[in-house]
Amino acid sequence: MIDFLSAHVEIIITLIKILLLLFIVLTVNAYLTWFERKVVAHMQSRWGPHRVGPHGLMQPLADGLKFLFKEDPTPAGVDKFVYFLAPLLALGLALTSIAVIPFGPDPIRILGHDVWLYIANPSIGLLVLFAITALGVYGVALAGWSSNSKYPLLGGLRSSAQMISYELALTLSVVGVLLMANSFNLTEIVNSQAHPAWGVGVLGWNIFSGPFPQILGFFCFFIAAIAETNRVPFDLPEAESELVAGFHTEYSSFKFAMFFIAEYTSMITVSCLCAILFFGGWLSPFPTSWTFTYYLPSLLLIPAGLWVIWDGIRYETIWGKMVLPVIGGVLVLLGAVLLVPQLHFVNVFIQGPFWLLGKILTFLFVYVWMRGTLPRFRYDQLMSFGWKLLLPVSIANVALTAFFVLLRSKP
């Protein structure tokens, strides 16, 4: 038994990491729906979910149970195989793409084995992500086609056209970053941003740093990525006011939930990519000499925890009075642990993931913010925007970046 374990330790570690990451991603997904509903609600002067659990915190669980126990009818005349394949494809591909994303610079040492914060680190990491994105169209297109219904078919057609159009701009907009990093590997792309001017971390990030700041590239990438994930203002494939629910109209119960989870997982992937490609990944925005920034996680966790405790004491329901202070207590405790001098190495280790998570959350908030703010594009506007503005701008970005990279390499 021990022999077997030690012989296959790499595989076992990877399997555990996959399970752990799946659990984390699915939980984050669930709470992303809660976060989105809360933020949009507050933007529209509503309360959002607040009945199930304190502040509606158990709402994702209730939704999940509802999805599981709903009746799951298969409409008449559907193409059975493709109809079942489509949600599997959508969810499977979306979850796979998380596997190549590195979440931190340093490995954790567990029982003498270095456990890195990624599942796979291929030298063509970014290309793998684009390959998965390229296949992601099928989930939506096949769902629309196989449902044997006019609204899903229209939604599927729209989404295929949209995703093909925006994939070009998406791919071209990162070429600038690739030229500057000289690599497809996501870890190396982050490391290439670690040499800022005057030691100020933020100036090393691709969006601000030379030879050619990728501001144009970032905006093209982010807009195209929103279109690829079918989110507002590019949610024409599921435009509920015209197409009922677009490609997933005929799906119910957990098959619908699979599309839902796939969409939110792609949102997370895109946020990770934005942070890694343009905003320095796990690099701190401050000068490296400012060691006091190492206490920022504690500085954030402790007041947040205290606020949750305070809020919990005043909460209306008994359940909330019990649960919220416990959550706040855990947050305060985490913050306090990071302050203990003997555990300084934990604090040092946590810096990378802390900044990366902060950036990812910021982009997720921007996603939700846009949903709360922008109206949907009209179809012809969507097409002309993609082909006549995004594509030329991203090509110009490639040409300019190539020019400046060449200029710097040959003085």
Place this chain on the structure above:
Amino acid sequence: MTATLLVFFILATLSIIGAVSLILQKHPIHSALSLIVVMVALAGLYLLMGAEFVAAVQIIVYGGAIMVLFVFVIMLLNAGLEEHTNESKLAGFPGILLALALMGFVAATVARSTTSASAVGGTVPGALSSTKQLSTLIFTNFVYPFELTSFLILIAILGAIVLAHRENS
């Protein structure tokens, strides 16, 4: 080695099953899906040989872009089941002969060559393995064929636009 061999046989079987089902399926969408399986399985085989860039491009270009267009057009035309005409006996018999001849030819070439990479545990020549070496090769030794190919594709695009416009006017 054994794990590589296992993965090779899984991918090879998958691509053959995909290719056979591509021909046998009645519905165009099912045929297109089978073709996607073949493309992705081939990409897996390239990956097994260490040609990472080629594998990724295989999925992005063939599995993604081209096959999405196939599926898109089939959906747009809302094509139904294929109508089979009476199969031509004349085409059937020489077809099988030609297929067998092609198979023998390919097998003989593979068997005779010693320098070429083998998919099982072998690796492609160094020039193909990394993106940098591949692109150096394309933009130095093969720059003229490469540019000519891109012109060919450009001409095809222009041709498509001309054909589409003629119908309008």
